[in-house]
Amino acid sequence: MDEETSQIKQHIDIEREHLGRNLDEIEHRMKKATDLKTHFNRNTGWILSAAVASGFLLSRAFRKSSPSTDGPHWDRNTSERSANAVIFPRASHLDRVSETLDNIFDGLVGVVSEKLHSFVADAVPGFREQYDAIERQRGRSVNQTKSRLGPEAT
Numbered sequence: 001m002d003e004e005t006s007q008i009k010q011h012i013d014i015e016r017e018h019l020g021r022n023l024d025e026i027e028h029r030m031k032k033a034t035d036l037k038t039h040f041n042r043n044t045g046w047i048l049s050a051a052v053a054s055g056f057l058l059s060r061a062f063r064k065s066s067p068s069t070d071g072p073h074w075d076r077n078t079s080e081r082s083a084n085a086v087i088f089p090r091a092s093h094l095d096r097v098s099e100t101l102d103n104i105f106d107g108l109v110g111v112v113s114e115k116l117h118s119f120v121a122d123a124v125p126g127f128r129e130q131y132d133a134i135e136r137q138r139g140r141s142v143n144q145t146k147s148r149l150g151p152e153a154t
Contacts, residue, residue, distance in 0.1 A: 044115070048108065048111065048112050048115070049112070051108050052105065052108045052109060052112055055101055055104050055105035055108055056105055058101045058105075059098060059101040059102045059104075059105050062094055062097050062098035062101060117131065
């Protein structure tokens with residue numbers, strides 16, 4: 001019985017060791033699968049494209065429907081209200097969300113355009129000089145372009 005107990009304990013220890021290795025492997029795979037930085041580095045173009053498209057769609061979804069909602073206006077349907085009733089726009093929070101989404105979209109477009117500019121400039125000799133010359137012809141200095149695109153454009 002003593003030898004049988006010893007074999008059972010040994011078997012349990014071996015299984016515990018295998019289980020520990022399996023758990024370590026699962027932990028390693030989970031960390032690898034949830035590492036957003038690695039996914040972003042591998043799929044930068046796709047992620048930025050999806051972010052730009054999403055920002056564009058969201059900014060359009062929350063955009064004001066017409067410029068007449070900028071201020072108070074008179075209610076034309078006077079069935080329940082007096083003819084002098086003023087209706088104030090209630091969408092100030094949605095306006096702020098829309099403005100924020102527009103700013104995010106503009107920022108993402110700036111990042112994408114700078115990445116595209118850098119990619120082409122690195123791939124094509126002389127591109128950077130030609131691009132800067134075209135910017136000057138259009139009346140934009142290189143510094144204005146870089147300040148528009150952000151501090152990473154240097």
